[in-house]
Amino acid sequence: xxxxxxxxxxxxxxxxxxxxxxxxxxxxxxxxxxxxxxxxxxxxxxxxxxxxxxxxxxxxxxxxxxxxxxxxxxxxxxxxxxxxxxxxxxxxxxxxxxxxxxxxxxxxxxxxxxxxxxxxxxxxxxxxxxxxxxxxxxxxxxxxxxxxxxxxxxxxxxxxxxxxxxxxxxxxxxxxxxxxxxxxxxxxxxxxxxxxxxxxxxxxxxxxxxxxxxxxxxxxxxxxxxxxxxxxxxxxxxxxxxxxx
Amino acid sequence: xxxxxxxxxxxxxxxxxxxxxxxxxxxxxxxxxxxxxxxxxxxxxxxxxxxxxxxxxxxxxxxxxxxxxxxxxxxxxxxxxxxxxxxxxxxxxxxxxxxxxxxxxxxxxxxxxxxxxxxxxxxxxxxxxxxxxxxxxxxxxxxxxxxxxxxxxxxxxxxxxxxxxxxxxxxxxxxxxxxxxxxxxxxxxxxxxxxxxxxxxxxxxxxxxxxxxxxxxxxxxxxxxxxxxxxxxxxxxxxxxxxxxxxxxxxxxxxxxxxxxxxxxxxx
Numbered sequence: 295x296x297x298x299x300x301x302x303x304x305x306x307x308x309x310x311x312x313x314x315x316x317x318x319x320x321x322x323x324x325x326x327x328x329x330x331x332x333x334x335x336x337x338x339x340x341x342x343x344x345x346x347x348x349x350x351x352x353x354x355x356x357x358x359x360x361x362x363x364x365x366x367x368x369x370x371x372x373x374x375x376x377x378x379x380x381x382x383x384x385x386x387x388x389x390x391x392x393x394x395x396x397x398x399x400x401x402x403x404x405x406x407x408x409x410x411x412x413x414x415x416x417x418x419x420x421x422x423x424x425x426x427x428x429x430x431x432x433x434x435x436x437x438x439x440x441x442x443x444x445x446x447x448x449x450x451x452x453x454x455x456x457x458x459x460x461x462x463x464x465x466x467x468x469x470x471x472x473x474x475x476x477x478x479x480x481x482x483x484x485x486x487x488x489x490x491x492x493x494x495x496x497x498x499x500x501x502x503x504x505x506x507x508x509x510x511x512x513x514x515x516x517x518x519x520x521x522x523x524x525x526x527x528x529x530x531x532x533x534x535x536x537x538x539x
Numbered sequence: 540x541x542x543x544x545x546x547x548x549x550x551x552x553x554x555x556x557x558x559x560x561x562x563x564x565x566x567x568x569x570x571x572x573x574x575x576x577x578x579x580x581x582x583x584x585x586x587x588x589x590x591x592x593x594x595x596x597x598x599x600x601x602x603x604x605x606x607x608x609x610x611x612x613x614x615x616x617x618x619x620x621x622x623x624x625x626x627x628x629x630x631x632x633x634x635x636x637x638x639x640x641x642x643x644x645x646x647x648x649x650x651x652x653x654x655x656x657x658x659x660x661x662x663x664x665x666x667x668x669x670x671x672x673x674x675x676x677x678x679x680x681x682x683x684x685x686x687x688x689x690x691x692x693x694x695x696x697x698x699x700x701x702x703x704x705x706x707x708x709x710x711x712x713x714x715x716x717x718x719x720x721x722x723x724x725x726x727x728x729x730x731x732x733x734x735x736x737x738x739x740x741x742x743x744x745x746x747x748x749x750x751x752x753x754x755x756x757x758x759x760x761x762x763x764x765x766x767x768x769x770x771x772x773x774x775x776x777x778x779x780x781x782x783x784x785x786x787x788x789x790x791x792x793x794x795x796x797x798x799x800x801x802x803x804x805x806x807x
Contacts, residue, residue: 327571330575330579331575341582341589413658414596414599414657414658416593431599431654433656447680449600479684479716480652480680480681480716481716510647510649512604512647519612520590520593521613524609529606529609531647532646532647534649
């Protein structure tokens with residue numbers, strides 16, 4: 295039971311911090327009822343944390359879909375960051391709020407479709423329950439007045455912080471990995487990502503420069519292999535004939 | 540999260556019982572410990588369901604980018620894999636061989652999109668906590684078009700670590716970018732491409748526009764009754780049950796159980 299062992303170790307650390315009397319208890323001694331109850335509360339809290347984060351990210355998607363930039367920006371921490379493709383990094387709620395205007399007017403309007411689905415969640419809550427990461431599959435459906443529909447795919451790798459009992463987004467990074475014309479499809483149409491805005495430049499350049507399809511970028515995984523425990527941050531990338539990587 | 544609240548309530552009750560220990564003696568202590576045992580079982584079950592969903596979603600992220608070696612390590616040593624109508628591959632090395640031979644070597648390739656997005660999982664864990672199941676779907680978006688595999692998979696907990704012990708991924712529909720209104724691709728079959736499987740398909744069925752119901756690992760959650768497909772009716776349909784097309788299809792080119800003989804594979 296890897297999970298139980300980890301929890302016991304964690305619990306052991308907690309005892310040392312909180313109560314010198316209980317610190318005498320070892321892993322081999324049968325846990326007292328109080329100890330067991332405390333450990334179970336921690337495990338339930340981590341399950342609730344994971345659930346809250348999955349919902350938080352889904353809620354971000356529902357706001358973002360409809361151009362509710364204020365609502366979406368309010369999900370971030372005070373110094374949270376927002377990075378979408380090659381557009382660069384915007385830091386802080388007010389900057390994020392304005393950056394989202396690059397996707398259309400507040401509330402969008404007729405002829406706009408801005409669906410950013412938040413799917414296939416893999417959430418990892420830190421043992422202390424204060425921070426977390428999340429990987430999501432992002433399916434995208436776009437339209438603007440006068441333009442044809444666009445399909446998109448991509449990966450989110452986000453970070454979260456619990457502030458006074460409330461989970462917030464501390465870092466949102468969406469890596470679109472392909473856009474295509476609705477009618478033509480992936481085999482006949484690959485649309486490039488937008489670059490940095492000249493009108494409202496980001497606070498920092500993109501943290502990662504890569505190409506969407508025909509590139510085939512693998513955003514590094516925030517979590518380890520579920521069976522081997524090996525990190526998945528340095529999977530070999532596809533050779534890219536344009537970027538020369 | 541009603542379940543969580545119920546568990547917390549149970550936990551509070553256990554705490555109350557604990558507080559009474561000094562006065563009440565060993566009889567109540569036993570009872571509180573038993574209640575904590577039951578509570579732990581429920582917490583572990585929730586963690587286990589999360590863990591097998593994580594396995595399945597990670598499987599999808601690996602397929603998207605042709606990470607066949609890390610993908611194969613999600614499987615138990617003696618796991619089986621059956622995708623589409625290709626037949627059954629036995630053991631982790633064969634899982635890896637299947638992927639690398641059928642779909643090319645490890646690693647993302649420039650110009651390729653082969654997303655197998657993992658949605659709509661229904662996880663379950665056995666009462667003894669050692670076996671898990673998921674029904675879920677892959678939504679395939681690729682250079683070639685669209686695809687809809689379904690999964691009824693089994694998972695096993697080995698030394699505290701969940702692994703895929705059986706992946707069963709029958710296809711519902713595959714089509715090119717023209718869409719399923721204009722185009723439908725046949726199911727695969729054992730000799731359609733290399734490598735050959737260890738065993739023939741567990742069920743032979745046709746994909747859309749034919750109609751195949753993948754058996755459910757769970758009963759109806761409201762009635763509690765299992766849905767039992769009638770093999771004679773459900774093996775493979777050219778149309779929904781009861782229609783003249785479906786009745787006719789049972790007489791043409793199919794076995795008595797409604798399935799299609801594999802001696803003559805369908806042509807693309």
